[in-house]
Amino acid sequence: GQNIDQPTEMTATEGAIVQINCTYQTSGFNGLFWYQQHAGEAPTFLSYNVLDGLEEKGRFSSFLSRSKGYSYLLLKELQMKDSASYLCAVVDSNYQLIWGAGTKLIIKP
Amino acid sequence: DAMVIQNPRYQVTQFGKPVTLSCSQTLNHNVMYWYQQKSSQAPKLLFHYYDKDFNNEADTPDNFQSRRPNTSFCFLDIRSPGLGDAAMYLCATSRVQDRPSEQYFGPGTRLTVT
Numbered sequence: 449g450q451n452i453d454q455p456t457e458m459t460a461t462e463g464a465i466v467q468i469n470c471t472y473q474t475s476g477f478n479g480l481f482w483y484q485q486h487a488g489e490a491p492t493f494l495s496y497n498v499l500d501g502l503e504e505k506g507r508f509s510s511f512l513s514r515s516k517g518y519s520y521l522l523l524k525e526l527q528m529k530d531s532a533s534y535l536c537a538v539v540d541s542n543y544q545l546i547w548g549a550g551t552k553l554i555i556k557p
Numbered sequence: 558d559a560m561v562i563q564n565p566r567y568q569v570t571q572f573g574k575p576v577t578l579s580c581s582q583t584l585n586h587n588v589m590y591w592y593q594q595k596s597s598q599a600p601k602l603l604f605h606y607y608d609k610d611f612n613n614e615a616d617t618p619d620n621f622q623s624r625r626p627n628t629s630f631c632f633l634d635i636r637s638p639g640l641g642d643a644a645m646y647l648c649a650t651s652r653v654q655d656r657p658s659e660q661y662f663g664p665g666t667r668l669t670v671t
Contacts, residue, residue: 452599479657490647490662491600498657535599539657547599 450474452548454536459554460526468521468534468551476541482510482521483535485550491535494521523553531555560584561663563648569669570638578633578666580648589631590660591623592647600647606631635668643670 451473460466472480479498483491497503497512497519509522521534533550540546561582570576580589588607592600603617606625620642622634635642645665651658 456597481657481659488645488665488667490649490665491660492662493659496657496659533597543656544602545660547601549597549599552597 450538450540450546452536452538452546454534454548454551456549457552457554459556460523462526462528462555462557464526465522465524466526466553468523468536468553470519470521470536470548472517472519472536472538472546472548474538474540474546477514478539478541478543480510480512480519480539481537481545482519483537485533485535487532494534526555528555528557561648561650561661563646563663563666565666566664567667567669569671570635571671572640573637576635576638576668578635578646578648578668580631580633580663581629582648582650582661582663583629584650584661585628586650586652586661587628588651588653588658589625590647590649590651591631591633592649593642594645594647594665603633638668638670640670643668 453471482494485491495510502511507524512519533552535550536548537545590605591603594600604623605612625631647665648663649660651660
């Protein structure tokens with residue numbers, strides 16, 4: 449079966465750095481997305497990785513290791529508005545998105 | 558601004574009373590998706606359209622139907638809502654089906670079943 453694993457919840461302090469991990473087992477791999485979802489709102493796109501390595505975009509970076517079936521999202525200089533769920537989603541061999549359940553990130557002052 | 562619009566944002570229906578949720582897009586994307594998302598769970602794909610080509614997920618209950626009369630509009634019909642159908646329903650679009658493509662989401666419709 450296809451499986452995406454993320455921690456259910458994480459807590460971090462304003463101004464700090466947090467890393468949210470995602471491991472996956474899917475039938476084929478055509479890339480990995482990270483989405484941010486604030487409570488009661490729709491997911492919004494953060495990043496897409498298809499090659500190994502780190503992609504940096506402002507305060508957010510995303511890393512991929514295809515051989516390990518592993519990705520992480522790194523958030524720097526955390527702000528209170530970063531409190532949200534972060535969803536990892538993998539594109540399988542049929543170009544379907546397989547979603548993780550998301551990691552709820554709580555930022556404390 | 559190009560966007561995905563869902564109406565209504567909040568919908569209350571009675572057990573067994575049919576309900577229709579609507580989605581429209583100004584992005585001119587070929588692919589439209591309907592997802593069901595329950596609290597703290599992953600979005601669950603119900604169906605998607607590539608142009609007018611309808612694709613039903615194997616585990617989508619027969620109680621859920623969809624229509625896409627044109628490129629811009631897509632509807633989700635729940636014929637006899639049960640208490641378990643209370644959820645957020647998300648509509649999304651993407652440009653193409655056959656390669657990885659970012660999905661653009663509408664704000665969602667939160668469905669309550671009484």
